[in-house]
Amino acid sequence: MAGCGEGGAAPVVPLGSPGVCSKGLQRKGPCERRRLKAVVSEQLSQDLLRLLREEIHTDVTFCVGSTLFKAHKAVLLARVPDFYFHTFGQTSDNLTNLESIAVENFEASEFRTFLQMVYSSNRSLKNYEEEILRKKIVERGVPQKRHDFSFGKCTDNDGRSSVEFLDKKSSPCSLLKHEGPEDISDGEDNLISTDNYDLDPASELGEDLLKLYVKHYCPDIDIYVDGKSFKAHRAILSARSRYFAAMLSGCWAESSQKYITLQGRNHVEMNVMMHFIYGGTLDFPDKANVGQILNMADMYGLEGLKEVAIYILRRDYCNFFQKPVPRRLASILECLIIAHTVGVDSLFADCMKWIVKHFARFWSERSFANVPSEIQKSCLNMLIQSLVSIIRMPLFVFVIKKFIL
Template sequence: MARRGEDSVAPMVLLESPGVCSKGLQRKGPSERRRLKAMVSEQLSQDLLRLLREEVHTDVTFSIGCTLFKAHKAVLLARVPDFCFHTVGHTNNLTNHEPVAVENFEASEFRIFLQIVYSSNRNIKNYEEEILRKKIVESGAPQKKCDFSVGKCTDNDGRSSVGKRSSDHSFMKHEIPEDNNKEDIPEDNNKEDNLISTDIYDLEPASELGEDLLKLYVKQCCPDIDIYVDGKSFKAHRAILSARSSYFAAMLSGCWAESSQEYITLQGISHVEMNVLIHFIYGGTLDFPDKANVGHILNMADMYGLEGLKEVAIYILRRDYCNFFQKPVPRRLASILECLIIAHSVGVESLFADCMKWIVKHFARFWSERSFANVPPEIQKSCLNMLIQSLVSIT
């Protein structure tokens, strides 16, 4: 699929709210969602495991004998906060690469531990407690509790943000941490920032790994870069951005000027779209908020190298616009045509082909629709040619 520039314009939205047929969803919806969730979850796991192996943007080094292990404090805080507290402590100097000695571990054992931390899609809290009990507490180290477990973290500026840690699998609005530093935020931006950060907290992360990383982002723990979009700031982590997006990996490497800056500014993307992108980067979220434009997000996912987000967008188009290509739903045929236009504009050939086949199959229902008259002429011609070919093959 060809990349599109930042000035590319996604297709105009023809409908305000595509219809969904409940019977069709009951037949095909759950299996499609399970497939999508498994794919996004596996991709998130592999991206984080590659981040560990490639040692990109590491900020903490562990030593076991003569063996060194480079890691990322943000990932450790997200997944094993108590272990991070016991070994690394409160220090937040991201440029400090002095090795942290870890006792009672064999090098091979610690390597497996890190691999589980970075790649396990399951809740690893019990695993962390077992490691702490066997390797830390029983060795005589004092037993402490990490502040992160109750939602208190410190960012680059030494400021804290407080929130509660929930075991729920979704991010509901009541989980949003209170900001103790509202005096540092301009009053005119405060209300808008809250609106931006609350509109998709009820979306499902792909896995426990995604949930942990998303909490890290929401609570703004140890961010090391600001992303400015539409005048709004998104505090993020270079390592996670680079692991998940080929665009950010290139931008934050040594080849771009932004690699040495503490902030980057993105053009051609709205704050709503950026909110969707960054929540997917961290959590692998499987839905979009109601006000999100699926066509625009599909275009952005292509540009930023987020293959998994493209799959989520295609799934939403198939579900909400095409009803998984079940039987035609009265007065909702126009949504199939809208999906056809989006797929053609962004270049999703498989989705475009499925839309074409379904339209040709039910062409008698489409040709008299006013919305079909609004379809670009070249697409209309393609539909007619395919219809003629299907009739010829029958005869």
């Protein structure tokens, strides 16, 4: 069996393979997914809030009275596009990070709360944004425009198309002149369009940020992996990954370059990781190697992605450790090897306990013979210990009863 470390291929078992869906699985599966989604959603929110508070890779400064606030154009564009265009208008092309934008009709504390909501709220901000614009902009007599972030259209309140922002030079992000994302892969490997890759962002925040990645809005760095280009944002990469935070700051050469190259990675797994970084997505495509993703998550400091990978291993490889299903025995052994290789002790222990419990089904399996000898010995030792404890149990109970009586 091949390992899943750097340069190695992790064992692959097709995801979503058929299995018996017991009542226990029907209850446990959705419950585990809800728990995981809540954890990933909270982590994404905290990462973005830290990005704001620590002013990591900011590219715009607001001035409210005598107070300065640093922020990120891409995040504002993703979360509050109407506010973005009302604030920047056509000036953003020539605006530098050293210049500040005066924001009127706001108190400093009120604007701070607004930014914190933009960066950390897990809910849609459309109603909140409309309320802010109505109070702060419309009351001043400035006509309000609606910006459809999904389809790249700008309309006024009468529904007429506006060409104000359709000019190529009008917006540095070309938000309203969407030309479609570059395919990062060819044909059947395109993860964005495959039917079997159900994107499920962890929250509204994740959904908004994911658009920045999928639609290539405002990228400021390219990541080259496996001959493919991934357009990304330094700030979001740094907020979500300790590895990228170190690489894109300090004295590393990559901190001043417009691109970075990652060796020894597959573009399919890389795209899964990028979807998680932006959206906190909870699903992998069928052809993704879960072991490799788990290894990448560990290397790049993505604890949430590790939890997603472990959840998928428990669900699709181990059937949440329900009753044995013949065609699942080999996949549980694969999961055991992946957990051992990457060092996921809790998953490895659960696999071992389940295999020992149903050892009679496993020992004659050809796949068990292919398991590394050290793991086989661990299984046998645990089996012997369990048998010894079973043998001793009746005597222990008998002695206790006699003592009590």
